Amino acid sequence: MAQIDNLPPLRDVIRQHGLNAKKTLGQNFLLDLNLTLKIAKTAGSLEGRTVVEVGPGPGGLTRAILAAGADKVIAIEKDQRCLPALQEIADAYPGKLDVIDADALTVDMTTLVSGPARIIANLPYNVATPLLINWLKTDPWPPWYESMTLMFQKEVAQRIVAEAGEKAYGRLGVLSQWRTDAFIAFDVPPSAFTPPPKVTSSIVHLVPKDAIVTADAEAVENLTAAAFGQRRKMLRQSLKSLEPEILAYLEDVGIEPTERAEQVPVPAFLALAQMLSRNG
Structure with a gap:
């Protein structure tokens, strides 16, 4: 040494x-x-x-x-x-x-x-x-x-x-x-x-990163905690506790409600977090 x-x-x-x-x-x-x-x-x-x-x-x-x-x-x-x-x-x-x-x-x-x-x-x-x-x-x-x-x-x-x-x-x-x-x-x-x-x-x-997608950090953390906390379930089910009308939000950002959390890329999660923050 x-x-x-x-x-x-x-x-x-x-x-x-x-x-x-x-x-x-x-x-x-x-x-x-x-x-x-x-x-x-x-x-x-x-x-x-x-x-x-x-x-x-x-x-x-x-x-x-x-x-x-x-x-x-x-x-x-x-x-x-x-x-x-x-x-x-x-x-x-x-x-x-x-x-x-x-x-x-x-x-x-x-x-x-x-x-x-x-x-x-x-x-x-x-x-x-x-x-x-x-x-x-x-x-x-x-x-x-x-x-x-x-x-x-x-x-x-x-x-x-x-x-x-x-x-x-x-x-x-x-x-x-x-x-x-x-x-x-x-x-x-x-x-x-x-x-x-x-x-x-x-x-x-x-x-x-110098430039990042603007999103509320708490919203991103809460969203991903809910999504991956029940990762075997489809997002329309695992995210219901966050937003009863989650189906509409998923469709608005281009995420299939039948997808599971591990299929969703980072930009899609950020877009969904932005929408939840605006409408929360």
């Missing part, structure tokens, strides 16, 4: 601070600094950039982001056991690391950055999807971040990039593809983590 800085190996850091990963916090620590550097570089050049990181744990990815040239890292960590280890990184990179002791789901991240930032994170599995949805629903758009480079369970990553007609296509794909261009950069095997999870993980890179 190549040395990327003068700090101790991560295994030593974890041992010194007693940082056993907690299942309740969705923690799985990455120890290979070559791999964390590869994740950091997937975000593109970090020279002079501000990076927001969620769930840094003992700081393996944090160190890689700083070693890759980031001007500032804002790391949000709710596990107070990790704070001393992160402070050691802050001491090694004076003025470049701010650690926020908080739950990322409750933090208004626009208050933490003064200009465009990038999000890079090995997200805790138990909050990965809610965090992504919150970032995708950011208003006004374009958002405060330039890009997101995030780790998910592989099946979640596949849902983010799946298109209509594919088995993994669902609510997350509609929201992601409405507002971003997303792709899976590479997979990460369980053996890369301590402790090893039971699933393969994937790094997903998402770049916000």
Whole structure:
């Protein structure tokens, strides 16, 4: 393993601070600094950039982001056991690391950055999807971040990039593809983590689109939740709870009432969300 800085190996850091990963916090620590550097570089050049990181744990990815040239890292960590280890990184990179002791789901991240930032994170599995949805629903758009480079369970990553007609296509794909261009950069095997999870993980890179179809984010989320919540049913049935006259709305936007949610492309969902908002 190549040395990327003068700090101790991560295994030593974890041992010194007693940082056993907690299942309740969705923690799985990455120890290979070559791999964390590869994740950091997937975000593109970090020279002079501000990076927001969620769930840094003992700081393996944090160190890689700083070693890759980031001007500032804002790391949000709710596990107070990790704070001393992160402070050691802050001491090694004076003025470049701010650690926020908080739950990322409750933090208004626009208050933490003064200009465009990038999000890079090995997200805790138990909050990965809610965090992504919150970032995708950011208003006004374009958002405060330039890009997101995030780790998910592989099946979640596949849902983010799946298109209509594919088995993994669902609510997350509609929201992601409405507002971003997303792709899976590479997979990460369980053996890369301590402790090893039971699933393969994937790094997903998402770049916000400058121009998007104007639609209410809550309306899109509510529509897709209803549609994919009963994905085996035809839309005329699964969407009845949203709008009793859904048949007319479906026909007006060119969606066959007998179609199921996985058959409907993103633009059609957006057109339907617009109509529901106007008439709601």
